[in-house]
Amino acid sequence: MTDLFERRPAEEPGLRFYAPGVPWPLPVPxxxxxxxxxxxxRRxxxxxxxxxxxxxxxxxxxRRAAARLAPAL
Incomplete structure (x- = not known):
């Protein structure tokens, strides 16, 4: 299986939804x-x-809603 980040942009159909100027691949935090x-x-x-x-x-x-939901997952 090809890793997502090894694919060329032309092979990734979701890229058509990227706004102009958004880099490929996006940095992964x-x-x-x-x-x-x-x-x-906070920000x-x-x-x-x-x-x-x-x-x-x-x-x-x-954030508060996510904190309440997280223990149920």
């Missing part, structure tokens, strides 16, 4: 997802993280 979410909650607090019809959720609220 070394932090865990919880670490990234903690950092985003961006109440700024909008997710938008759904009729709802906006800030980074802090998203």
């Amino acid at each position: 070394r932090e865990t997802l919880p670490d990234l979410l903690d950092g985003a909650a 961006y607090g109440g700024r909008t993280a997710l938008v759904a019809p009729g709802h906006r959720i800030g980074f802090r609220v998203l």
Whole structure:
């Protein structure tokens, strides 16, 4: 099986959805997802993280919701 990062951009169909100027491959962060979410909650607090019809959720609220959900996984 070919590693995702060894594939050439023309072979990766999802690249058509990348905005112009987004690099391939994207850098892979070394932090865990919880670490990234903690950092985003500290940096961006109440700024909008997710938008759904009729709802906006800030980074802090998203972090708290993820912390409540994580033990159930």
